[in-house]
Amino acid sequence: MKINRTTERSIQILELISKSNEGLEMDEICERLSIPRTSCYDILVTLVHMGMLEVNIGVKRSYKIGLNAYRIGMSYTNNRNISEIISPALKELSKELQKTCFFGVLEGNKIVYISKFEPENPIITTATIGTKNPVYNTSLGKAILSTMSEEKIRVLTADIDFKPVTRFTITDRDIFIKNIEVVKSRGFALDERELEEHMECVGVPIFDEKRECIGAISASSLYRKDEDYMALGDILKKRALEISKSLGFMP
Structure with missing residues (x-):
């Protein structure tokens, strides 16, 4: 050539x-x-x-x-459907990490799961495409909220009943907001067995060409004491940035 x-x-x-x-x-x-x-x-x-x-x-x-x-x-970016970009990347990420990967968006104060890809031998998760879960005990929800101001987070969570879904669920709004500050500083969110006691999830926000958060991706698997979730978060940050750039995002 x-x-x-x-x-x-x-x-x-x-x-x-x-x-x-x-x-x-x-x-x-x-x-x-x-x-x-x-x-x-x-x-x-x-x-x-x-x-x-x-x-x-x-x-x-x-x-x-x-x-x-x-x-x-x-x-x-205008001529490409978001799912055309995110779905293949999510499928590849699931294969790479050998974890179930999701893409979810915010609807009110809940997360809606839009895409889901599983490895060859998946661990069964309750979330399926179309499922809605609260923002306060999901890595997807925390990741999206981490792109907002504290004032906006307080408004969005004002009507949430912080119920203890598991013994690890954060049930205090102020503690939850402090948790989001940690998410902001490190660039990824953790659902530390807060939605399902046997599952640990890592989530990272996705941005478009306007630098606006359009949703988040996550990787879920059975909780393991020896799993390095900080390293997993760093991997997910890199993949999320690649996806965001494909959508026109410029850091």
Whole structure:
């Protein structure tokens, strides 16, 4: 397969500039991508002409992503159904972790399970597609709430009766909100046998191109004392970020 060198360099330039909030000068672009100045200049002029880049004129000219590049990126996310992106990734994650994986969204103060994938020898879970569970004792619910302000969390949980579903369920609103602060700091939530006493779940929020939380993914399995749930949370964070980026999210 023959690769067009100019096209390849154009895309490399767009990718590099997209990662810089302040924009980049031509000299820096040339240095970081090892592109000759004359070639880089011609590409930049063309990309500006096509609306793919914008020019900031200060002491030195710098380049930022243009409106046309944003429109093209938006058309990608607009033309793809969320489930088309999340379902394959969730299926692969279930296979990788050998755990039951879910994608759920918030409906009122409950979690609705939208997708579910199981490994070859699954542990039976009560949650199925369409099931609704409270936000306060699910990793999915905690993960989604962790993207909100404390004020919004208090409003959303105001009508919840914090019932002890298991002996590990958090039944005090203030303690629950402190738990959400922990979730915010580490980037993933734990359902520590709070919904089903024999199950432990890890959940991470998913974001779209507007940087808004659209739901969360989780991995569930039988509770084991020797399981490293912190490491599992870190793995899930990485996979969730990959999914979010596929939906147009830019960290």
